[in-house]
Amino acid sequence: MGDYMMKLTKFLTLAGFAATLMTGTAYAAPVDLTLWHMEQPPHRVQRMKELLDEFNAAHPDIQVKQEPQSWGEVYAKAPAAFAAGNGPDLLFTIPDFTTVLKGIDAVVPVDDLVKDLDAKHGFIPATLAPYQYDDHVWAVPAYNMAISLWYRNSVLKAAGVEVPKTWSEWQAAAEKLSTDGKYGIGLPANKQLYTDQTVYSVMVNSGAADIYKDDGSIDFDKPATVNAYDFYSKLAKLSPADNGSWTWGEAEACFASNTCGMILQFGVINTYDTQAEGDAADLGVAPVPHADDQSESATISYSNAIMLTTKDEAKQAAAKVFLAWLLEPANYGRFLTMEPGLFLPVTDDGAKADSFWNDKTVTKYKSQVETMVANSHAGKLFGFTTGKVFPSIGAISAQNVIAETLQHIVVDGQTAADAVKGGQARMSEIAKK
Amino acid sequence: MKNTTLAFLFVSPALLFLLAVLGWPLVQAVILSFQDVGVIGSQGHYVGLANYAAILGGAGFWRALGRSVVWVLGNAVVQTALALATALILNQKFPGVRIARTWVILSWIVPTVVVVIIWRWLLSSSGGMINPLLIQAGVIERPVGFFATRESAMTTLILINSWRWFPFTALMMLAGLTRIPSDLYEAARIDGAGTFQRFKRITWPLLQPTLLVLGVVGTLLSFNVFDVIWLLTAGGPAGATQTLPVLIYETAFKGYRLSEAATVSVLTSILLMGFAFLATRAMTAQEAAR
Numbered sequence: 001m002g003d004y005m006m007k008l009t010k011f012l013t014l015a016g017f018a019a020t021l022m023t024g025t026a027y028a029a030p031v032d033l034t035l036w037h038m039e040q041p042p043h044r045v046q047r048m049k050e051l052l053d054e055f056n057a058a059h060p061d062i063q064v065k066q067e068p069q070s071w072g073e074v075y076a077k078a079p080a081a082f083a084a085g086n087g088p089d090l091l092f093t094i095p096d097f098t099t100v101l102k103g104i105d106a107v108v109p110v111d112d113l114v115k116d117l118d119a120k121h122g123f124i125p126a127t128l129a130p131y132q133y134d135d136h137v138w139a140v141p142a143y144n145m146a147i148s149l150w151y152r153n154s155v156l157k158a159a160g161v162e163v164p165k166t167w168s169e170w171q172a173a174a175e176k177l178s179t180d181g182k183y184g185i186g187l188p189a190n191k192q193l194y195t196d197q198t199v200y201s202v203m204v205n206s207g208a209a210d211i212y213k214d215d216g217s218i219d220f221d222k223p224a225t226v227n228a229y230d231f232y233s234k235l236a237k238l239s240p241a242d243n244g245s246w247t248w249g250e251a252e253a254c255f256a257s258n259t260c261g262m263i264l265q266f267g268v269i270n271t272y273d274t275q276a277e278g279d280a281a282d283l284g285v286a287p288v289p290h291a292d293d294q295s296e297s298a299t300i301s302y303s304n305a306i307m308l309t310t311k312d313e314a315k316q317a318a319a320k321v322f323l324a325w326l327l328e329p330a331n332y333g334r335f336l337t338m339e340p341g342l343f344l345p346v347t348d349d350g351a352k353a354d355s356f357w358n359d360k361t362v363t364k365y366k367s368q369v370e371t372m373v374a375n376s377h378a379g380k381l382f383g384f385t386t387g388k389v390f391p392s393i394g395a396i397s398a399q400n401v402i403a404e405t406l407q408h409i410v411v412d413g414q415t416a417a418d419a420v421k422g423g424q425a426r427m428s429e430i431a432k433k
Numbered sequence: 434m435k436n437t438t439l440a441f442l443f444v445s446p447a448l449l450f451l452l453a454v455l456g457w458p459l460v461q462a463v464i465l466s467f468q469d470v471g472v473i474g475s476q477g478h479y480v481g482l483a484n485y486a487a488i489l490g491g492a493g494f495w496r497a498l499g500r501s502v503v504w505v506l507g508n509a510v511v512q513t514a515l516a517l518a519t520a521l522i523l524n525q526k527f528p529g530v531r532i533a534r535t536w537v538i539l540s541w542i543v544p545t546v547v548v549v550i551i552w553r554w555l556l557s558s559s560g561g562m563i564n565p566l567l568i569q570a571g572v573i574e575r576p577v578g579f580f581a582t583r584e585s586a587m588t589t590l591i592l593i594n595s596w597r598w599f600p601f602t603a604l605m606m607l608a609g610l611t612r613i614p615s616d617l618y619e620a621a622r623i624d625g626a627g628t629f630q631r632f633k634r635i636t637w638p639l640l641q642p643t644l645l646v647l648g649v650v651g652t653l654l655s656f657n658v659f660d661v662i663w664l665l666t667a668g669g670p671a672g673a674t675q676t677l678p679v680l681i682y683e684t685a686f687k688g689y690r691l692s693e694a695a696t697v698s699v700l701t702s703i704l705l706m707g708f709a710f711l712a713t714r715a716m717t718a719q720e721a722a723r
Binding site for chain 1: 471472473474475553556557558559560561575576577578579580581582583586665666667668669670671672673683685686687688689690
C-alpha cells in the first residue's frame with residue numbers, strides 16, 4: 001500500500017510539473033503575425049517563404065505567416081476583412097490604398113519605427129513622402145518601382161535612331177520603328193492601373209505632376225495635362241490595336257517577342273532574361289522622355305510599403321521586430337530580388353547592399369538596374385506631390401480616372417482638351433463625395 | 434397531420450436556408466441603400482431616399498441598364514441560334530453522336546478565368562491567332578483590337594459569353610427535342626411535309642415550353658454575368674460594356690460608395706423579380722391554355 005501511495009504521489013507530482021510546464025509553455029506561445037502581400041507569382045511567394053522561415057527560426061517567440069492576395073481583389077477584400085475582424089496584422093500597400101484603409105481606421109501609425117529605421121538605414125525621401133501626412137507616418141517603405149523606357153539597342157541602331165530624350169525625338173523614333181508587323185511603341189489604353197501609370201509618366205514630363213491644389217480642389221484641367229494626353233494619344237496610335245485591353249503582362253510580352261520596339265514599364269529584365277534573348281548588352285533602359293519645353297525627365301514611382309494593421313500591442317511589437325529585420329541589408333537584398341530587376345531599394349544602405357547587387361540577375365543587368373535606381377529618384381505619384389494628401393485620391397486612383405480620360409480620346413474620338421475637361425469634372429465629382 | 438402541413442415541414446429547412454443566404458443579405462442591402470456608407474466597415478448615416486433619387490436621376494444607372502438589355506438580348510439571340518442548331522444536329526442519329534453530346538459541353542465546364550485567358554490571347558493583335566487568320570482570309574487588312582471600340586467590345590463579349598454558355602442551352606433544348614414524339618414526324622413525312630415544314634409545324638411549336646423556360650432562366654443568368662465582362666474589359670472601353678453588375682461592383686469597390694452600390698443592387702433586384710414574376714405568370718397562362 002505504502003509503495004502504491006509512493007507511486008501515486010510521484011505520478012501526481014510529475015503530472016503537476018507537466019501541467020505547470022504546459023501552462024508555462026502557453027504563456028510563452030509565440031506571437032503569430034499574418035502578413036498579406038500582393039506578390040502572387042510563385043517565385044516571389046517562395047522567396048517570401050524562405051525569408052519568413054529564416055526569420056521565424058531566428059525568432060522563436062514570433063511566427064510570421066504569409067497569405068498572398070491579388071491587387072485586383074485586395075481593395076475590396078481588406079476593408080471587408082477588417083470590418084469582420086479578420087484582417088491581417090501586416091499588409092503591403094501602395095500610397096492610395098493606404099488612404100482607403102486609413103479612412104476606416106485600420107492602419108496604425110509607425111512614426112517611431114520609421115524614425116529608428118531612418119536613422120539606421122536612411123530612407124530615400126521620395127519613397128517615404130507618400131506615407132507621411134496628417135502628422136504621422138502610415139507605413140514602412142519596402143521597395144520602390146519606377147517606370148522607365150525600355151528598348152533594344154540593336155533595334156534602335158538598325159533603324160538609325162538615337163535613344164529619345166524629348167517628345168519630338170520619341171515620336172520620331174516610334175514612327176521609324178513602326179514597320180510591317182512591328183509597332184514602334186507599346187502603350188496601354190485600357191481603363192486600368194497600368195494605363196494610369198504610363199499616362200502619368202508622360203504627364204510628369206510635361207509639368208502636369210500635380211492633380212490637386214493645396215486646398216484639395218482638383219487641378220487636372222490645364223495646358224500641360226492637355227499636351228500630355230494629346231502626345232500620349234498620338235503614341236498610342238503607333239501601338240498594337242488591342243492595347244485597349246492591355247495590362248502589364250501584354251506590354252512585356254509585346255516587348256519580349258520583339259513586336260514592340262519600345263515600352264514604358266517598371267521592369268522587363270526577368271521576362272527579357274527568361275523569355276527573350278537575355279542579351280544584357282542589348283537591353284536598353286532610359287528615363288521617360290520629357291516634353292520639348294521641359295529640361296529634365298521625371299517618371300512615376302511607387303514606393304510599396306508595409307502597413308501595421310493590428311491593434312494588439314504584443315503583435316505590434318512583434319511586427320516591428322520583423323520589419324526591422326527585413327530592412328537589415330543582409331536580408332533586404334534578398335527581399336528585393338524576389339523579383340530581380342524590378343524592386344528597387346528604398347534605403348541608402350539597401351542600395352549598397354551586397355545581398356542585392358550579388359544577385360545573379362542583378363549582376364548580369366547591373367547597368368540597367370543602376371539606371372532604374374537613378375530614374376526612381378526622379379519619381380512622383382499622382383495625388384502625392386504637394387505634400388498634402390487628400391482622401392479622394394483613393395477613389396480617383398481605384399476608378400482609374402486618368403486612364404478613363406485617355407479612353408475618351410482613343411475610343412470616343414474626343415479632343416485632348418475636351419477629355420481632360422471631362423476628367424477634371426469626374427475627379428471633382430469624386431472628390432465631392 | 435395534413436398533407437399541406439407535412440409538405441411545409443419538408444420544405445422548411447430549405448426555405449430557412451434560402452432566407453438566411455438570400456433574404457438576410459437582401460435586407461442588409463435595403464438597409465444600406467438608405468444610408469451613406471462609403472468603404473466597407475465605415476459608419477453611415479440614414480439619408481432616406483437620397484440614394485434612390487441620385488441614382489434614378491443620374492444617367493449612369495440608365496446607361497448601364499441599357500447596356501444590360503443589349504447584353505441580355507445579344508446573348509439570347511446568339512445563344513439560342515447556336516444552341517438550337519447544335520441541339521438539332523445532336524438529335525440526329527449518326528456515328529459518334531453520344532461522344533459529340535458529351536464533348537459539346539466542354540466549353541461550358543471550362544472555368545471562366547481559363548476561358549478569358551484563352552480568348553484574350555486568341556484575340557490579341559500582337560501574337561493572337563484570330564487576327565492572322567482574318568488577314569489571310571481577306572476579311573481585314575491589318576490587326577484589329579476586338580475590345581478597342583464600343584461596338585466591337587460588346588459584340589466580342591457577347592460572342593465569347595455565348596460560346597461559353599450555348600452548350601448548356603443546347604443540352605436543355607436537346608432534352609426538349611427528345612420529348613417530341615417521333616410518330617408526329619413520321620406522320621408529317623407520310624403527308625409529304627419537307628424538313629423545313631416539319632421544323633416549322635412540329636419542332637418549333639413543341640419546343641416553345643422549353644424555350645420559354647430557357648428564356649427566363651437565361652435572361653436572369655445573363656443579366657447577372659459579371660466575371661467574363663470584368664475579366665475581359667472591366668466595363669471598358671470608355672464604359673461601353675459597363676452593365677449593371679459591373680456598375681454595382683465599380684461603385685462599391687472602386688468608388689467606395691457602398692450605399693449607392695446597394696441602391697443599384699436593390700433596383701436591379703426589383704427589376705429582375707418583376708421580370709421573373711411576369712415570366713412565371715406567362716408560363717402559367719401558357720400551361721393552362723394547353
